[in-house]
Amino acid sequence: MTTTSAPAPATTTSLDAAISLRGVHKRYGAVRALDGLDLEIRPGEIVALLGPNGAGKSTAMEMMVGLATPDAGQVRIRGADPATATRTGLIGTMLQAGALLPDQTVRSMLRMLRSLQAHPMPLEEVIAQADVEDLMRRKLGALSGGQAQRVRFAIALLGDPQVLLLDEPTVGMDIAARRAFWSQMRGVAATGRTVVFATHHLEEAEHEAARVIVMDRGRVVADGTGPEISAVVAGRVITLRGAAPAHIAALPGVESAEADETDPRRVRALCADSDAALAALFTGPLAADVHEVLVSAPGLEEAFLRITDHDAYHDTDHEGGRR
Numbered sequence: 001m002t003t004t005s006a007p008a009p010a011t012t013t014s015l016d017a018a019i020s021l022r023g024v025h026k027r028y029g030a031v032r033a034l035d036g037l038d039l040e041i042r043p044g045e046i047v048a049l050l051g052p053n054g055a056g057k058s059t060a061m062e063m064m065v066g067l068a069t070p071d072a073g074q075v076r077i078r079g080a081d082p083a084t085a086t087r088t089g090l091i092g093t094m095l096q097a098g099a100l101l102p103d104q105t106v107r108s109m110l111r112m113l114r115s116l117q118a119h120p121m122p123l124e125e126v127i128a129q130a131d132v133e134d135l136m137r138r139k140l141g142a143l144s145g146g147q148a149q150r151v152r153f154a155i156a157l158l159g160d161p162q163v164l165l166l167d168e169p170t171v172g173m174d175i176a177a178r179r180a181f182w183s184q185m186r187g188v189a190a191t192g193r194t195v196v197f198a199t200h201h202l203e204e205a206e207h208e209a210a211r212v213i214v215m216d217r218g219r220v221v222a223d224g225t226g227p228e229i230s231a232v233v234a235g236r237v238i239t240l241r242g243a244a245p246a247h248i249a250a251l252p253g254v255e256s257a258e259a260d261e262t263d264p265r266r267v268r269a270l271c272a273d274s275d276a277a278l279a280a281l282f283t284g285p286l287a288a289d290v291h292e293v294l295v296s297a298p299g300l301e302e303a304f305l306r307i308t309d310h311d312a313y314h315d316t317d318h319e320g321g322r323r
């Protein structure tokens, strides 16, 4: 795994690579959205892009389809420039900004956009691969957030692309819809396409991508498999209920303790010595109140927090995403 922003050794040339970004810089006023980004993605790879808000994920994806142009550096898609790759259907995208015309039906929108493609995928195949049969007669303006995402996925497939870019594809989907989406996506990826997706769901990155790239402040800060990136963090994680994070953080062997983001009454503690922490926990004053104590190996979440450990969420120079 690479955990530095230095360019990875080039194992492919930009001509062989599905996606190649070399030394890409992009500024928006005072904000450095991309700061010398180097990225090489091989054909057939399934890659998750992770990073805190404002890390530059969307900007990088916009560069890959020619929606944003670099101030410096080079972007190539299968050796072609991004605008050509988009025009010829080499690359299909599901970006956050994609607006859907509210009064059109899904069928008419798909037909219309399909007619613009150089080498369109058969409509029946698009419908099956994106699982939108049940939505075909519906007006675009009447779709739920999750349904609209399925339609955006169908749109991304229309040009029968070799490279698929999905920017937070499961935003607005409930758990069942997310599961169904990833199962469809795996079917699409099994046909040999390159898939790059940005996500804030770490478990999606871990389960769905063979390679995880962590971006921060417009650069790559870690690149490897989920387990390789998780291995950045040694020690053990203890999760429990019934005590305040500050009390847990004060135990011997505990490096840090915080309330769980998704379940604030649960405390997650990263421990250099979990045996010492547990011994102190069960023999001290907290013993009567703590419950549901679990010990596990650190995962991608701990690694992500460790690797991107700064004030990115509040930093004025990198004040989060623009949406």
Ligand SMILES: Nc1ncnc2c1ncn2[C@@H]1O[C@H](COP(=O)(O)OP(=O)(O)OP(=O)(O)O)[C@@H](O)[C@H]1O
Pocket (backbone or CB within 6 Å): 028, 031, 032, 033, 051, 052, 053, 054, 055, 056, 057, 058, 059, 060, 317, 318, 319, 320, 321, 322
């Ligand atoms: N068109 C734009 N105009 C002004 N600033 C922009 C523009 N696009 C991006 N930025 C800024 O560039 C930085 C990177 O933004 P970007 O949306 O690429 O990050 P991200 O990693 O996709 O974030 P998020 O996870 O919040 O979507 C942010 O500080 C953002 O505010």
